[in-house]
Amino acid sequence: MSTPIVIHHLSPTGGRRVTIRGQIAGLAHDDQDVAEFLRRAGLPDAEQLLDRPEWVQWRGGRAHTYAAA
Structure with a gap:
């Protein structure tokens, strides 16, 4: 089963x-x-789901990071 919420890699201009x-x-x-x-x-x-890996998958970067490098 895959996680229902995916927060994808950072975009080049910031945001995910x-x-x-x-x-x-x-x-x-x-x-x-x-x-x-x-x-x-x-x-x-x-807010309680963001750090639960059974709910949220953070891809391509650190969790809770949204600024472009």
Whole structure:
């Protein structure tokens, strides 16, 4: 089973694409953006999910990092 939430690699201009159950939710520039996308998807306790690997997969960089290098 794959994780329902994927926070993708950093974009060259900053931010990370977020997908929820395979659907693009948006481009996050911080954890609050991710939490809002998850809330809109019906997951109100999003902040508690961000560090749970069974829920969230962080790809291509450190978790909670959104700034371009």
